[in-house]
Amino acid sequence: EIVLTQSPGTLSLSPGERATLSCRASQSVSSSYLAWYQQKLGQAPRVLIYDASSRATGIPDRFSGSGSGTDFTLTISRLEPEDFAVYYCQQYGNSPLTFGGGTKVEIK
Amino acid sequence: QLQLRESGPGLVKPSETLSLTCTVSGGSISTSSYYWVWIRQPPGRELEWMGTIYYTGDTYYKSSLKSRVTFSVDTSKNQFSLKLNSVTAADTAIYYCARRSGRHHFDYWGQGTLVTVSS
Numbered sequence: 583e584i585v586l587t588q589s590p591g592t593l594s595l596s597p598g599e600r601a602t603l604s605c606r607a608s609q610s611v612s613s614s615y616l617a618w619y620q621q622k623l624g625q626a627p628r629v630l631i632y633d634a635s636s637r638a639t640g641i642p643d644r645f646s647g648s649g650s651g652t653d654f655t656l657t658i659s660r661l662e663p664e665d666f667a668v669y670y671c672q673q674y675g676n677s678p679l680t681f682g683g684g685t686k687v688e689i690k
Numbered sequence: 691q692l693q694l695r696e697s698g699p700g701l702v703k704p705s706e707t708l709s710l711t712c713t714v715s716g717g718s719i720s721t722s723s724y725y726w727v728w729i730r731q732p733p734g735r736e737l738e739w740m741g742t743i744y745y746t747g748d749t750y751y752k753s754s755l756k757s758r759v760t761f762s763v764d765t766s767k768n769q770f771s772l773k774l775n776s777v778t779a780a781d782t783a784i785y786y787c788a789r790r791s792g793r794h795h796f797d798y799w800g801q802g803t804l805v806t807v808s809s
Contacts, residue, residue, distance in 0.1 A: 615794060615795075617795040625801075626802050629797055632794075632795035638795075672796075674795060681739070
């Protein structure tokens with residue numbers, strides 16, 4: 583099973599700042615099959631990025647993903663008030679499909 | 691716009707069977723290339739993929755749940771279902787159904803339903 587470790591656990595930033603979230607896999611993720619999801623309180627997750635760097639439909643371009651192999655990054659270039667949420671990475675290249683533990687982006 | 695909605699009891703007794711159904715609207719569950727999944731999230735914890743089903747009935751379960759879980763699909767109702775038997779408090783979670791896209795990530799989700807295991 584591929585274990586995904588997300589860091590930091592919590593990121594305290596102000597609107598307008600840049601957020602950099604990390605996701606490290608215990609072994610290489612096949613074909614960069616990695617996605618990032620945003621989850622707000624009481625809501626289902628929403629896909630932001632798939633295949634490590636492709637933005638999902640309707641996702642603003644301030645969200646970007648990068649990385650390959652075992653190290654992946656989600657960057658939010660300038661935080662908007664609606665971006666404060668929990669972010670999960672997920673790999674779908676190997677079974678079982680697994681999620682990271684999440685990074686909470688909170689208002690400083 | 692594709693929509694998914696989970697339904698089922700919100701409270702299940704220990705050792706009994708948890709049963710949930712996901713109703714898909716705005717699209718056909720029988721569309722090729724799309725698979726359908728169940729994911730759960732214990733309160734305050736991360737997401738856990740439980741398994742995947744195709745409209746033909748082919749299933750793929752997480753190995754740690756395989757002995758207790760059964761998925762099924764009803765194409766005539768555009769629904770797929772989950773049964774988890776011998777539940778314990780550890781199965782208390784929000785249960786989501788979702789669609790696995792052609793690119794394999796989960797692109798549509800239901801709103802989730804909280805199932806509590808308690809006597």
